[in-house]
Amino acid sequence: MISDDGVRMPKQIDEALRITSSVLSARFDGYSFAFAAGSIIRGEGTENSDIDLVVVFDKLDRAWRESFVEDGLPFEAFVHDPETLTWFFERDLKTGHPIIVHMVASGRIIGPGQENGRTWQSHAAQLLKDGPPELARQELDALKYQITDLLDDLCGERSGAELRAIASQLYRPLADLMLLGRGTWSGKGKWIPRLLKQLNNELFEAFDAGFKHAAEGRAGELLRLTESELARKGGRYFDGDRREAPLDARKTSAVPG
DSSP states (O other): OBOTTSOBOOHHHHHHHHHHHHHHHHHSTTOOEEEEESTTTTTOOOTTOOEEEEEEOSOOSSOEEEEEEETTEEEEEEEEOHHHHHHHHHHHHHHTOOHHHHHHHHSEEESTTHHHHHHHHHHHHHHHHHOOOOOOHHHHHHHHHHHHHHHHHHHSOOOHHHHHHHHHHHHHHHHHHHHHTTTSOOOSTTHHHHHHHHHOHHHHHHHHHHHHHHHTTOOHHHHHHHHHHHHHTTSOOOTTOOOOOOTTOOOOOSSOO
8 A cells, every 4th residue: 555645564564554554434423634653654554553643623512532442453543623632732731741742743644634634744853853842940959859869869778679769769750850951852662772763873872771770780881870860950959849739638637627
């Protein structure tokens, strides 16, 4: 099969798109357009891969997410109308992890409203190209505080099990500091090493080696990397940290008096 842009698609993609089109017609009657994304659609799927599906209606009462299996293919569907999709776009952009934005930007457009789909896809691609907003002072301080706290834990005498537990907690915030702190989008799970490698292979290798060796009970490289990354943003942060609870964070006391 050859796509609209003239690119020959592997059989796996062709079959996945055929099943996806059937799923959309059967389960999402009246939808306007959809984006099929993920490793299967890129022709890189494994037996454990699923298809990410962003389905857009003209109007819904509320957005929802659902998972299901059809013809042996697992799907994770995110169902929206333009207003709910805009809300989730903005939420993901604020966190620095533009997951659904990436699905829309990279997905195959399916459905009767493909012109609107292309408009959304161009919008998503531009948002990704623009990069994340600079970390606000409060967000940066919160991130540095979390990393500093974990760094202090790493510095002590720890068993291998404790080192692995601390390192696992450090993995994502340190990645956020390294990626968002350099003006590029961050991610979650398997996307973290991919994004670091894309940004700077040397940086990725230092990150990967640091966590690999920490898991083996040797935290020295990870300590040095973490100190270095904190230093880029002013160093460790503890003294002066203050976070206020919301004014409505109160309930009638369960204890009299």
